[in-house]
Amino acid sequence: MKDIKKIIIISLIVISIGLIAYGIYNFLNKPEYIKVSYSSFIEKVESGEIAEVHLNDEPELKGQLTDGQYFKTDNPRIDNLKEMLLMNSVNVVEVNEQHTLGEIIAFVGLIGGFIVLAIFLSRNNERQASKEYDKMSSIEYSSEKNKQLTFSSVAGNDEAKESLMELVDFLKNPDKYMRYGARMPKGVILYGPPGTGKTLMAKALASEAMVDFMAVSGSDFVQIYAGLGAARIRSLFKKAREKSKCVIFIDEIDAIGKKRDRGGLGGSDESDRTLNALLTEMSGFKGSEGIIVLAATNRLDTLDEALLRPGRFDRQIEVGLPDLKAREEILQLYSEDRPISPALDLGRLAQQTVYFSGAKLESLMNEAAIYAARDNAKSIEDYHVDKAFYKVIAGDEKKNRSQIAKQDRRITAFHEAGHTVATKLLASANKVTKVTIIPSTKGAGGFCMNIPPDKMFHTKLDMINNIKISLAGRVVEEIIFGKDNITTGASNDIQKATETLLMMIKHFGMSEKMGMLNYEMLMGQQAADGNLVKECNHSMEALYNETKELINDNIELVTEIANELLRKETLNEDEIDIIIENVSLRRTH
Numbered sequence: 309m310k311d312i313k314k315i316i317i318i319s320l321i322v323i324s325i326g327l328i329a330y331g332i333y334n335f336l337n338k339p340e341y342i343k344v345s346y347s348s349f350i351e352k353v354e355s356g357e358i359a360e361v362h363l364n365d366e367p368e369l370k371g372q373l374t375d376g377q378y379f380k381t382d383n384p385r386i387d388n389l390k391e392m393l394l395m396n397s398v399n400v401v402e403v404n405e406q407h408t409l410g411e412i413i414a415f416v417g418l419i420g421g422f423i424v425l426a427i428f429l430s431r432n433n434e435r436q437a438s439k440e441y442d443k444m445s446s447i448e449y450s451s452e453k454n455k456q457l458t459f460s461s462v463a464g465n466d467e468a469k470e471s472l473m474e475l476v477d478f479l480k481n482p483d484k485y486m487r488y489g490a491r492m493p494k495g496v497i498l499y500g501p502p503g504t505g506k507t508l509m510a511k512a513l514a515s516e517a518m519v520d521f522m523a524v525s526g527s528d529f530v531q532i533y534a535g536l537g538a539a540r541i542r543s544l545f546k547k548a549r550e551k552s553k554c555v556i557f558i559d560e561i562d563a564i565g566k567k568r569d570r571g572g573l574g575g576s577d578e579s580d581r582t583l584n585a586l587l588t589e590m591s592g593f594k595g596s597e598g599i600i601v602l603a604a605t606n607r608l609d610t611l612d613e614a615l616l617r618p619g620r621f622d623r624q625i626e627v628g629l630p631d632l633k634a635r636e637e638i639l640q641l642y643s644e645d646r647p648i649s650p651a652l653d654l655g656r657l658a659q660q661t662v663y664f665s666g667a668k669l670e671s672l673m674n675e676a677a678i679y680a681a682r683d684n685a686k687s688i689e690d691y692h693v694d695k696a697f698y699k700v701i702a703g704d705e706k707k708n709r710s711q712i713a714k715q716d717r718r719i720t721a722f723h724e725a726g727h728t729v730a731t732k733l734l735a736s737a738n739k740v741t742k743v744t745i746i747p748s749t750k751g752a753g754g755f756c757m758n759i760p761p762d763k764m765f766h767t768k769l770d771m772i773n774n775i776k777i778s779l780a781g782r783v784v785e786e787i788i789f790g791k792d793n794i795t796t797g798a799s800n801d802i803q804k805a806t807e808t809l810l811m812m813i814k815h816f817g818m819s820e821k822m823g824m825l826n827y828e829m830l831m832g833q834q835a836a837d838g839n840l841v842k843e844c845n846h847s848m849e850a851l852y853n854e855t856k857e858l859i860n861d862n863i864e865l866v867t868e869i870a871n872e873l874l875r876k877e878t879l880n881e882d883e884i885d886i887i888i889e890n891v892s893l894r895r896t897h
C-alpha cells in the first residue's frame with residue numbers, strides 16, 4: 309500500500325513537470341501578432357513584404373513579414389491560395405493540425421507520466437504476487453517431537469517394524485554408515501489398507517531416532533497455480549536440510565506420484581512437474597545428511613515406476629490388516645488406560661473383529677468407553693463394546709458380531725488350505741513361509757506365500773505342479789462347498805495357471821500334441837488359433853482332474869489346516885508341518 313502512494317506521487321510530479329514545461333515554452337515563444345486585412349495581406353504578398361505563411365483550416369491565417377513582424381489575417385480558405393503564395397515566392401508552411409510544439413511536449417510529458425505510472429504499478433504487482441507466491445509455496449507441515457512414542461505403541465506388523473528399526477541407527481549415526489560405504493535408503497514407501505498404522509510407524513521411527521518429524525500430505529501439493537506444487541516440494545526439502553536430521557512423511561503420495569499416462573489423456577503437466585521436483589530433490593540429497601523420506605499409500609500399483617527406482621523410494625514395506633494375535637495386542641494397547649471389566653474377554657473380541665484395521669479397533673474401544681461413561685458404569689462391559697461395535701461398522705451390513713464375515717472366512721480358509729496342501733505334497737522344495745486368511749493388497753482373500761527354490765531351469769514337472777498348486781484353491785472350493793458355490797476368489801489363480809500352460813505349449817515345446825514349435829512366431833500376435841485353444845482346454849481339464857484326485861485323497865489334511873486357519877488366521881511353516889505330521893501319524897495307525 310505504501311508503495312502505491314509513492315508511485316502516484318512520482319507520477320503526479322512527472323505530469324506536472326510536463327505541464328509546466330509546456331506553459332514556459334508557450335510563454336517564452338508567444339509572438340505578438342498584428343492584424344492585417346485580407347486585402348492589405350494580398351497587397352503585401354504582391355509587393356513581396358510577406359516572408360512566410362502558415363496554411364491551415366483555421367478562421368485566421370498566421371505568418372511572418374520580411375521585417376520579422378508576425379501578422380494574422382482572415383483565412384479565405386480557397387484552394388489556390390497556396391499556388392498564388394508560391395508564385396509570389398512566399399515560404400508556405402502547411403500546418404495540418406493545430407498542435408504546437410509546446411502541446412506536443414506536454415503530450416509527451418503526459419504519456420511519459422502514464423508509462424512511468426504503469427511500469428511502477430505493474431512492478432509493484434509483480435513484487436506483491438511473488439511475495440504471495442513465496443508465502444504459498446512455503447509448505448506448512450506438522451512437526452511433532454513425540455518422546456514417548458516408540459515401536460511398542462504399534463501392535464502387530466512385525467516385519468514392517470523390523471525393517472524400520474534398521475533405519476533408527478542410521479538416522480542417529482549416518483556418518484558411521486558412510487564410512488563403510490553403505491548406501492542407505494533415502495525413501496521408504498509404506499503401503500496397505502487405510503488405518504493400519506502407517507503414519508503411526510513413521511512417527512515412531514522419528515521419535516525412536518530422536519529426530520524431527522515433518523508430516524505433509526500429497527494433496528497439499530495439488531495446486532491450481534502452475535508451479536506451486538513443485539515450489540512447495542523444494543521448500544519442504546529446504547526446511548528438512550536446515551534441520552539436517554529428520555524424517556519427512558508424505559501421506560497419500562499417490563496424489564502426486566500417480567502413474568503418468570502414456571496416451572497423454574488425463575495426466576496433467578502440473579502434477580508431472582510436482583513429481584519431477586520430488587524426484588530431483590530426492591536424488592539431490594546425500595545419504596550422509598540423515599534425512600529419510602517415508603511415504604504412505606493405499607495402493608502401490610498406482611504409483612509411477614519412476615518413484616520406485618533405486619535412489620528414490622526403493623524400499624517398499626507392506627503394512628497389512630492385523631491378524632488375530634495383532635488384533636488382541638491392539639485391543640490390549642487401547643485398554644491399558646481404560647477401566648476394563650474383568651469379564652470382558654479381549655481374546656474373544658479379537659476373534660470377532662476379523663478385517664478390522666487398527667484404527668477401527670481403536671475407535672471400537674473409544675466408543676465403548678463413551679457408552680460406559682454415559683451409563684456412569686464402573687467399568688467398560690461387554691454390552692458397551694457390543695453397542696460400540698454396531699456404531700463402528702455402521703454402514704456395513706448389520707451382522708451379529710460373532711458372525712461377521714463367517715462364510716467368507718470359511719471359504720478363504722479352505723481355499724488357502726488347498727494351495728498349502730498342494731504345495732506341500734507336490735513341491736516339497738518350495739518354502740511355504742506364511743498362509744493367512746487376512747486379505748492383503750496382493751490377494752483378494754487370503755494368500756499362501758510360496759517361495760520356489762532358486763534354479764536356472766524349470767522342468768516340465770515343475771511347471772505342471774505349479775499349475776496344479778494354482779488350481780488347488782478352486783478344487784477345494786468345489787469339493788467342500790459344491791459346484792454351484794465356487795467363488796470369484798480363484799481369478800488370479802486361473803490367470804497364473806493359463807499363463808504357465810501357454811508358455812509350456814507356445815515357447816517350450818512341452819506339449820506332445822502341439823510339437824516343438826514356437827507358436828508366437830508361427831502365428832504372430834493372433835494367438836486365438838482353434839487348435840491351440842483346444843489343446844489348452846484339454847490339458848487344463850486333465851490337470852484339474854488330477855488335482856482333484858490329489859485333494860480328495862488328502863481332504864482330511866486340508867480340513868485340518870483350514871480349521872487351524874479359522875482359529876489362528878495365520879500359520880507359519882512350522883505350524884503347517886506339525887499338522888501334516890499329526891495327520892499322517894493318524895493315517896498310518
Ligand SMILES: Nc1ncnc2c1ncn2[C@@H]1O[C@H](COP(=O)(O)OP(=O)(O)OP(=O)(O)O)[C@@H](O)[C@H]1O
Pocket residue numbers: 461462463464465501502503504505506507508509559604605606638641665666667668670
Ligand atoms: N498397528 C497398530 N497399532 C496400534 N494402533 C494402531 C495400529 N494401526 C492403527 N492404529 C490406530 O489407528 C490410528 C490411525 O492409524 P494411522 O493414521 O497410522 O493409519 P494409516 O495407515 O496411516 O492410515 P491412512 O492410510 O488412512 O493414512 C492410529 O493413530 C492408532 O491409534
Ligand SMILES: [Zn+2]
Pocket residue numbers: 723727781782797798801
Ligand atoms: Zn487362490
